[in-house]
Amino acid sequence: MSTTRWLREFRRPAVWLTGWGLLFALVATGSLLPPGDLPPMWPGLDKLQHFLGYALLSAYAVMLFARMRPQALAALGVIAFGIAIEFAQATWTAERIGDSADAMANAFGALAGLLIASTPMARWLQRLDARLWGRS
Template sequence: MGRSLKPFRRPWLWAGLWMLAIAVVVAGSLLPGKDLPALPVSDKFEHFAAYAVLAGGAVQLFARRLSWGFICVLLVLMGIGLEFLQAQMGLGRTLDRADALANGIGALIGLASAFTPLRDALLEFDHRF
């Protein structure tokens, strides 16, 4: 599976779930405004949490710091790009710089999980089961 992924017993499962999470974020970002459910939290928190989970997932999956940084940059660019797409698609959504900022901060917080004892939690879970 390459040098970048950690030595999982089921690398395709974990990488596939992470890619599915990315697809869910992209799809949710491009839904028409009227199709979005009303949640009891700020949409900024939703953006922050989604990108923190995606970046934290990258920390769980990949062994190399270079990979973490590269994916974090890609997530920030993805968040900015999705904001531009929302504005261009005419689906009742607008470009919101605060959303893009929340995405970026979330990605950085997820990346920061690399410096905690939880950095290898998924690897340990994978080896137990």
């Protein structure tokens, strides 16, 4: 199956796919850098930050992919990414620890991101694409 049948209709699909990749890079960077090298976000709300970050990754996938199956596969990929990040923190960093509670917050966030599929938010990227580059 071609990617265009999986993706929503965009004038510039590479821009939106690249944006999703950059979000993954941002989450990975923020998760693997020493905490002192990062600006403080919301002290004491670590699990909420995990939940929201992974909800954003998953919601962005809903905005990218037109069908339920690729949206669900993307959410599973986001969950796997969250688990991998926790393993990476435990094995590759000296100042971070892998935390199963963080992995759970990541997974619940990824699942929550799927909830926008049946809302008008699911088409936000398409609307932005049309506004920036005109309709197809």
